[in-house]
Amino acid sequence: MEKFLRDWRQDALNKAQYDSAIFIGDKLLAMTKDDHDAFWLAQVHFAAGNFTRAHALLAKQDLIASNSSCRYLAAHCLIKQSHFSDALALLGEHTPTHLFTSNPKRKIGRSNARAAPGRLSSKTPSHGDDSAAEESSNRRYEASMCYLRGLCYAKQNAFDRAKEAYKDALRIDVQCFEAFSQLVKNSLMSPDEEDEFMQSLDFGFIKAPGDDPDVEDEPADYVQYLYQTQLSKYRNPRAFNTAIESLSTHYGLEHNADIMLARADLLYTQCRFRDALSITDQILEDDKYNFAVYPVHLACLYELRKVNVLFLIAHELADTHPDEPCTWLAVGIYYFLTGKIADARRYFSKASMMDANFGPAWIGFAHTFAAEGEHDQAVTAYSTAARLFTGTHLPQVFLGMQNHAMNNMTAAEEFLKTAYSLCKTDPLLLNEMGIVLYHQDRLKDAAKMFTQALRIADEMDSDPVAWLGARTNLGHAYRRLRLHDEALEEFDQVLRDGGKDAAVFCAKGLIYLDKGEADEAARVLHEALAIHPQDPIATELLNKALDESASADIGLPPDGGGGGLDAEFDRFEQELGERKFAAKLRLETKARGKAAATAAVAKDKGKSAAKPGRWDAGGPDYNKRRAGGVMEMSDDE
Structure with a gap:
């Protein structure tokens, strides 16, 4: 009757x-x-939600x-009731x-245990197998309790202790996937730390049943690949590629x-x-409710x-699923x-x-403040994400952007350096x-970072x-390092890969002006205005290029001879002197007296000092326009 009832109970539980x-x-x-029957009845209550x-x-x-x-089962019941302490x-x-x-x-003990059965009686191996099975079961439960301990620490916001508890679970039983999932899903380890931890795990502890030495190590490789x-x-x-291919x-x-x-x-x-x-x-065509896929799919x-x-x-x-966080992530991304x-x-x-612990929602929440220019609130939100997900570098990158x-x-x-310590191979960060x-x-140093970012992006096949x-x-x-040829090469590559961009043509025009090639500068600036006719930077630079080109066409070539630039400056000085003399004669004939003339001159000077010049009035706005255009034009021409 006991066997009949146990089979009935198990069959009902399976259904x-x-x-x-x-x-x-x-x-x-x-x-x-x-x-044992009490334990299994408690298991049934747990499965039914009667924690x-x-x-x-x-x-x-x-x-x-x-x-x-x-x-383990009792602690799990308490966690399900949110009694974490x-x-x-x-x-x-x-x-x-x-x-x-x-x-x-432990490894020595296992090797001795393998050698022992040959010297035992025919009944002893069965008892030894039972002991080994019981030891393996206890080991798995101990690992699972480490996993539960990590859950409690995480709920108490002790993420460092939670991470160590999850890692301890895997050190005890490398097959405790729940602990591994918490480490990876919540980004508790940096990429370098993940790689180091994987190398420290003893996947060789996983053995296939049976005595065939050719296949007993295969499960270890399989789990490691997974x-x-x-x-x-x-x-x-x-x-990663080796694991995927295998x-x-x-x-x-x-x-x-x-x-x-x-x-x-x-x-x-x-x-x-x-x-x-x-x-x-x-993936979603085969199973449209696989919610693990949605964060990448929505992104x-x-x-x-x-x-x-x-x-x-x-x-x-x-x-269909209003209780899933991914649902409201999708709604938020649509509105964003x-x-x-x-x-x-x-x-x-x-x-x-x-x-x-849903990372994409926290990052999206912080992005909304950044989109509205609320930098202080964005910093607070990104800081919360950085505290929750200590192993990922992205919150630190976004904090650097906001600052x-x-x-x-x-x-x-400082924030970007912290991100770099977590991940050295992200082109966005570099x-x-x-x-x-x-x-x-x-x-x-900036040029080295940009070069490294492009090199890594190329290596990643990005x-x-x-x-x-x-x-x-x-x-x-x-350009600012005066490496004109290298700069032009990079800008030409940008134009080839990304089509027409007025800002890039403006930057090329600035380089040609710096090289003294006003005609070439005028050509590329005309291309910029063809793309964006109202571009203020291109308009101003084009005027400057045309002025320089016209100045070069007037007069003799700058060969250093007597009829060159020196003669031109002499004629200019002579004309200026003649104009000053004529103005002086007009003032003398119109003067009412020395004092009155002096007062008039002083008054004129005061008016002229109060009237802003063209660069005084236009300089800040011009600089502001340049800063709003392309990155390089916020510094110097």
Whole structure:
């Protein structure tokens, strides 16, 4: 009868018929008074969502302190009820470091255990197998309790302790994917730290069942490949490509949603938005409610300005899944793209309140303040994101951008340096560092940063169009360094990759003026005005180029002879003297007296001093126009 009831209970549990499983499990426990039956009844209550009842049953049977499995289940019940302090008190803060698989003593013990069965009697191996199975089970529960401890720390905003607890879980049991997912999904480790931690894990602890030595190490490689696809795409692309190729060709995972999403994430970091979108479209066509895909999918739609598609997705998700944070992320992105910043902020905030660890919602919320020029509030929002997601460099990059916008160059440089310590291979970050250095007049360092950004973008096989800004900035840095040929080469490359741009033609015209080639400057400035006829910078530079060209055409060539520029200056001085003498005669004949004449002169001088000159009146506005145009024109001509 006991076996019959246990099979019935398990069958009902497998079918999610929780009422039947609870009914039968209760009768079974009343008959047997067995701890295992009590534990399984608590499991059924947990699966049914009766967390309080499950915890009370474990406490009534005095099972919480008996073994790790019951303690894990009780703590999990408390966490589901949001009693994080009580759960942490139950779990304790002690980490079982003796269970770390990287410990050499554990490896020696395992090797001895393999050699021992040959010397034991025929009954002993069965007992040894049971002990090994029980030890493995306890190890897994200990790792899971480390994972639960990390959840409690995260809810208490102790993210450093949460990260260590998750890492301890993986050190004990490398197959504890929940802990690995929390580390990666919440960006708790930097790309370099992820790579170092992966190398420290003992994947060799995973063995295939059986005695075939040729396949016993295969699961270790398989799990390592799976984990590698989930890591940051800014670090170690060779390992990522190897993992993807192996999983796709050897194990048939080419069309698996997680593998395809990893590819799309890589393409997104390369700014190849159309390619990434085609992959996410395939995933959602097969399973349109795979919410892990939506952050990358929505970001690609935003970059490609697909307003109608965003509207349809946001509308459908709001109807079918109003309890998902991704739903309100989609609504926020739609409003942000259409320029309704206040509505976007409201829905980004709603998504972040539904899931406090939802990074895209926090970044979108901060972007709304930046879009409106509310730099102080944007800094506060980005700082919150940086505190929540300590392993990603993006909040620090955005903080540097905001301080740059407020002209706080020192603070901007510090934030960007912090971001650089987290990730050294993001072209966006290197470009921003170069811009700050440029405005600090550290032109050689700025040129190095721009060059490094373009080199890494090329190594990543990134879309060249996405980095036209960095190439333009490099051209400006070369221009101010008087490396005219290099600057012209960069600007020509920008024009080839990105089409016509009036600002780039203005920059080329400025270079030709600096080289004394007024005719060539006039030609390219005419091209700028053909693109943007009202461009004030191009208009003013063209006037200057035409004046210089006309001045060069008047008079003799500047060959240093007597009829050259010196003769021209002599004629100018002579004409000026004649005009002064004529003016003096007119004043003398019209004078009413020396005192009156002096007063009149003084009065005229006062009027002329009060009247602004052309450059006094136009200078600041001109500089402002230049600063609003292209980056280089905020400094000097």
